[in-house]
Amino acid sequence: MCRQCNTRLINVKIYIWTIGLTVLPLLLSAQSDSTFDLPEFILEQDQALRTTQDLQGQGADLSVLFRQSVLSDIRSAGPGILSPISFRGGSSAQTTVQWNGIPLESPTNSICDLALIPGFFFDEVSTGGGNSSISGPGTISGSVLLKSRFANSDRLILGAGLGSFGLQTLQADLNRRIGKMENRTRVFGLREENNFSYVDFGSERVDQTHSAREAYGLMQQNAWRYKQIQFKSQIWYQSFYREIPPTMLEARSAKYQEDRNLRSSLTMNWFKGRNSWRGNIGYAREYLRYSDSLAGLDEKYKANFLVVQGHYRRQLTRQIALFAFLEDRFASAQAHNYYDNNRNEFSPAAHLKWSGETGSAMFSLRRSFYLDQSSPMLFALEFGQRFGSHHTVVNVSKNYRLPTMNDLFWLPGGNPELQPELSHRAELIWQFHWKRQDLQLTVFDHRIQDQILWLPNSTGIYTASQSNVPTWNRGAELNFTRTDSLGKWRIQSRAQMQYLRSTKEETLSDWFGGEQQIFVPESQGSLAIDVSKSQRSAVSVSLKRMSGRYTLDDHSRSLPAFTLMQASFQHQLSGSWQVSLQLSNLLNTSYTILEYRPMPGFGWNALVHYTISQHKHKNK
Numbered sequence: 001m002c003r004q005c006n007t008r009l010i011n012v013k014i015y016i017w018t019i020g021l022t023v024l025p026l027l028l029s030a031q032s033d034s035t036f037d038l039p040e041f042i043l044e045q046d047q048a049l050r051t052t053q054d055l056q057g058q059g060a061d062l063s064v065l066f067r068q069s070v071l072s073d074i075r076s077a078g079p080g081i082l083s084p085i086s087f088r089g090g091s092s093a094q095t096t097v098q099w100n101g102i103p104l105e106s107p108t109n110s111i112c113d114l115a116l117i118p119g120f121f122f123d124e125v126s127t128g129g130g131n132s133s134i135s136g137p138g139t140i141s142g143s144v145l146l147k148s149r150f151a152n153s154d155r156l157i158l159g160a161g162l163g164s165f166g167l168q169t170l171q172a173d174l175n176r177r178i179g180k181m182e183n184r185t186r187v188f189g190l191r192e193e194n195n196f197s198y199v200d201f202g203s204e205r206v207d208q209t210h211s212a213r214e215a216y217g218l219m220q221q222n223a224w225r226y227k228q229i230q231f232k233s234q235i236w237y238q239s240f241y242r243e244i245p246p247t248m249l250e251a252r253s254a255k256y257q258e259d260r261n262l263r264s265s266l267t268m269n270w271f272k273g274r275n276s277w278r279g280n281i282g283y284a285r286e287y288l289r290y291s292d293s294l295a296g297l298d299e300k301y302k303a304n305f306l307v308v309q310g311h312y313r314r315q316l317t318r319q320i321a322l323f324a325f326l327e328d329r330f331a332s333a334q335a336h337n338y339y340d341n342n343r344n345e346f347s348p349a350a351h352l353k354w355s356g357e358t359g360s361a362m363f364s365l366r367r368s369f370y371l372d373q374s375s376p377m378l379f380a381l382e383f384g385q386r387f388g389s390h391h392t393v394v395n396v397s398k399n400y401r402l403p404t405m406n407d408l409f410w411l412p413g414g415n416p417e418l419q420p421e422l423s424h425r426a427e428l429i430w431q432f433h434w435k436r437q438d439l440q441l442t443v444f445d446h447r448i449q450d451q452i453l454w455l456p457n458s459t460g461i462y463t464a465s466q467s468n469v470p471t472w473n474r475g476a477e478l479n480f481t482r483t484d485s486l487g488k489w490r491i492q493s494r495a496q497m498q499y500l501r502s503t504k505e506e507t508l509s510d511w512f513g514g515e516q517q518i519f520v521p522e523s524q525g526s527l528a529i530d531v532s533k534s535q536r537s538a539v540s541v542s543l544k545r546m547s548g549r550y551t552l553d554d555h556s557r558s559l560p561a562f563t564l565m566q567a568s569f570q571h572q573l574s575g576s577w578q579v580s581l582q583l584s585n586l587l588n589t590s591y592t593i594l595e596y597r598p599m600p601g602f603g604w605n606a607l608v609h610y611t612i613s614q615h616k617h618k619n620k
Contacts, residue, residue, distance in 0.1 A: 060582070060605065062125065062146075063114035068544060068566050068584075070127065071477060071498045071524060072142075074114065077597045079165075079194055080213040080242050083115040087127070088444060089473035089502030089520050090141020091451075094130065094401060094421070099146040100234065102265055102282040103136070107303040107331035107343070110138060110404045116240050116259055120171055120188050121219050123149045130425060130446070132399035133349060133366035133378040136327070140399045140423045140448065141473075148221060148234070150184050151175035154615040163605035166193030166212075171609075177617060182223040189216040198598035199590055200248060208598065210253045211245035230269040237262050247596040258289040278311035300336040305329070323351035325366075339409035343402075345370055360384040368400070375400045376422070391431040399423045407452055407464045415464040423448040438481045446473040467504070474511060475500035488534045497525040516550060519594075523547040536572040541565075551595050562591035576611040 063083035067074045075092065076083035084092030097104040097112035099122075104112045119125075124147040130140045151173075159171035170189040177183075194211040217238035224231045237260075244255035265282035284305040291298045312324040325348065332342035349366035364380040382395035403418040425446045432439045448471040454462045480495040500522060503514030516522055528542035548561045565586040572578050581604065588601040 060119055061115050062117045062119055062122075064584075065119055065125065066114065068542060068564070071496050071526075072127070073521065074593070075519065076115070076593050076599075078208075078211070078245065079196075079600060080115050080192065080211070081244060081597075082113050084111045085114055085144065087130070087142030088446060088475065089471070089500055089517065090130065090446075090448070093404060093452075094138070094140035094448075095142050095144065096135055096139045097144040097146065098135070099236070099263065100148060100265065101267075101280055101309070102263055102284060102307065103305070103329075104146075104263075104284070105138070106286055107305055107333045107405060108301055108335060109406045110401075112144075113259075116215075116238070116261070117146075118188055118190070118215070118217065120173075121148060121186055121217070121236070122146045129395075129397075129427065130399055130423070131364075131380050131397050132401075133364040133380045133397065134351070137345070137347065137366075137368050137375060137378070137399075138401045140401050140421065140425075141446070148184075148186075148219065150182050150221065150223065152617050154613060154617070156612040157609050158612070159607055159609040161605060161607040163192075164603040165196050165600065166191070167605060168192070169607070171607075180224065184219075184221045186219045187217065190214065194245075196598075196600035196603070198601070208245050210243045210255075213240070213242040215240040228271045232267045233265070235262075235264045248598060249596050252294075254291075254293045256291055258287075260287040261285070274315040276311075276313040278309075278313075280307075280309040280311075282307045282309075301334065303331065303333040305331045319356055320352070320354050323349075323353070325349040325351070333405045335406070335410065338411050339405065339414075341405055341409055343370065343405070358386045370402075375420070389433050391433075393429040393431075394427070395429075396424070396426045399425060403452055403464070410464070412461055413454065413463040415466075418452060418464060418466055419450050421448055421450050421452060436483045438479075440477075440479040442477045442479075444473075444475060444477075447471070448473070469504045471502070471517070472505060472514070473500065473502045490532045492530045494528040494530070495526070497523075499523050515555065518550045518553060521547045521549050538568075538570045540568045542567075559592055559595060562589050563587065564589055564591075578609040578611075580607045580609075581605070582607075 061080075061083075063074050063076055063085075064079075066072050066085055067076065071087075073086045074083055075086070084095075085097075086092045086095050093105075093110040095112075097114075104117075106112070124145075126145045126147075128135065128143045128145065130142050132139045135143045154176050155174075157171075157173040159169075159173075161167070161169040161171075163169075168191045172185075172187045174185045175183070191214050192212065194213060195207050195209070197205050197207050200206050215238065217236070219234070219236045221232070221234045223233075240259040242257050244253060244257060246253035261284065263282070263284045265280060267278065267280045270277040282305075284303075286301075286303040286305075288301040289299070290301075306329070308328045310326040314322045316322055327345075327347045327349075329345045329347075330342065331344075332340075334340045345368050347366060347368040349364065351362065351364040353362045354360060360382075361384070362380070362382040366378045368375040368378075376398070378398050378400055380395065380397040382393065384391065384393040386392075399422070401421040401423075403415075403420065406414065407418055408414050408416050423446060426444070428443045430441045451467045451471045453465055453467055455465050457463050476499050478495070478497040480493075482493045484491045484493075500520065501512060501514060502517040502520040504517075505514035524544070524546045526542055526544040528540065530538065530540045532538040543563065543565050545563045546561060548558050550558045564584075567583040567586060568581065570578065570580040584603045584605075585599075585601055590601065591599055593599060
């Protein structure tokens with residue numbers, strides 16, 4: 001049977017399973033006795049989580065959140081344009097993004113565009129270290145975990161917002177327990193002209209053109225429980241249209257991009273005594289169209305992703321737990337007139353974790369098998385020890401990433417001879433807690449072998465190649481938090497700093513030296529203060545500094561450093577009304593993240609929420 005026929009048959013089966021698994025909890029809900037959020041069944045590196053944010057008051061996409069408040073690198077071409085994320089000098093393809101256990105990276109390039117992800121759909125966002133044995137192959141530089149939960153009350157919240165540059169948003173959030181069933185439905189819509197002004201090469205202020213965007217989406221979650229068995233289904237559909245503005249070197253642009261994504265999953269948990277089982281089936285379908293009438297381009301890209309996971313946990317003693325894990329991932333991708341390929345990956349893994357009163361330890365193993373090859377044995381080893389108010393953690397890991405389908409098959413430039421990337425990572429984390437203060441210092445050393453790079457050849461065409469010299473990313477991060485109370489007021493002060501060396505050298509005696517890689521900032525940091533009163537009013541002000549970045553390998557050209565200042569305000573009015581205001585780039589800084597791609601100056605975004613009803617849940 002031809003490859004196209006196989007792909008169509010697989011797609012039909014996926015659709016049938018997706019529809020059936022999504023409505024299953026609705027058919028069985030009459031037998032349930034109580035419902036609540038499914039407990040986490042994920043072995044996480046708690047000390048590596050660097051941020052947790054409540055996003056329900058945010059009207060922005062996730063690229064804005066990370067650019068403002070997290071030690072990360074968002075290489076954004078502008079608001080609403082491609083905005084991938086990377087950590088600690090790694091590439092965007094080396095960072096994984098998961099939503100309730102479902103990978104969100106595209107099978108074509110292994111990149112997740114955060115500009116396409118609305119913060120409104122998530123209740124918690126956290127980041128972790130690059131650990132392939134836990135987060136899956138492909139996790140080398142870091143990971144982002146997105147969680148969508150049920151609310152703790154019956155409620156309907158309607159929201160509307162306006163902002164600078166023609167921004168308009170609509171939101172609705174319905175959480176309802178009907179009999180024995182828990183449901184949560186979230187919808188959103190967005191329109192924006194994005195016509196901010198900037199200073200061009202002639203020192204004249206001009207308005208950005210051809211930069212509008214529109215988006216709408218729906219997220220539906222259902223949960224059902226029968227005795228020790230729990231089910232949860234979820235569907236997330238989103239459509240996004242954006243015009244791609246001209247660069248500062250172009251007179252005009254006719255580029256635009258359409259993205260449509262469907263993601264769904266069914267999860268079943270079963271608990272009995274010291275044993276826990278979890279099964280999960282997830283499916284994602286991606287469609288992208290890129291058009292440029294000036295260049296005569298009209299390209300279409302399609303991708304399907306199916307993942308089946310099985311988890312088993314056994315609590316051996318009060319302090320020791322054993323985890324076993326099986327995962328099968330199938331991905332197919334079609335790039336119009338370029339390639340039509342698929343990949344299947346089967347991964348068994350095992351984790352052993354010990355947690356004591358003054359210490360902890362974890363050992364993890366994982367190996368992945370493909371059609372014609374397998375990964376080396378991946379591992380993670382971690383030890384933690386507490387000394388009074390001090391806590392020290394040491395972890396090391398071996399990680400792995402396959403070339404993407406674009407790396408292998410894109411025409412022109414793809415290279416079928418590429419080998420997987422392999423990395424070794426080590427971290428030393430020191431934490432100190434004293435009264436109202438928390439301090440964390442992290443020193444990391446990360447080496448990546450056979451890193452895949454797209455570089456121009458002698459004819460000027462970009463081709464996928466492999467570095468013969470290991471990439472060496474090392475540095476330190478400092479996080480400080482202090483919390484004070486003054487009557488009904490709560491004041492939290494936060495500071496973050498990162499020093500990063502990312503080079504091709506590998507001499508241990510030259511830890512601070514070497515030529516910094518292009519587009520990688522050597523330092524960044526932020527200061528923030530949050531003031532809240534009785535959970536009714538909150539004010540936040542933050543300042544973030546990013547160092548300069550080289551744009552050419554010979555360091556003859558660079559982007560200047562910049563400082564951004566943000567502020568937000570939230571207030572619960574009498575009754576059911578809530579208002580919020582976000583102010584961005586208060587200093588009206590002129591800056592770019594990617595060369596010749598201007599970023600907006602001062603902007604604002606105001607949101608109004610109205611809660612129609614509210615009833616607290618009392619779970620059994």
